[in-house]
Amino acid sequence: MTAVIDMAKVTAKGQITIPADVREAVGIHAGDKVLFVRMDDGSVALRSSNLDALSQAQNAFAGAADEAGLSNEDDLNALIGSVRAERARRQGA
Numbered sequence: 231m232t233a234v235i236d237m238a239k240v241t242a243k244g245q246i247t248i249p250a251d252v253r254e255a256v257g258i259h260a261g262d263k264v265l266f267v268r269m270d271d272g273s274v275a276l277r278s279s280n281l282d283a284l285s286q287a288q289n290a291f292a293g294a295a296d297e298a299g300l301s302n303e304d305d306l307n308a309l310i311g312s313v314r315a316e317r318a319r320r321q322g323a
Contacts, residue, residue: 252276 236249256278263279
């Protein structure tokens, strides 16, 4: 079920104050970092940076290496090299 908890205004600098009831619902405390996660339906979810949020982020990336055809460190290094070469090509064009 989707429910609106509260609303916040964005300042000219792009900042918002997260309302207390939202901080409580999400488990955010002073000094915490937050994650903004794009969901499959295009919406964006606010997550606490605690270990649960990290676990959710890890789950979101699960299988990405296999999908990209990366099976070892050499594959990863080759991918990084090709991305850097492409970026250099675009910047030089």
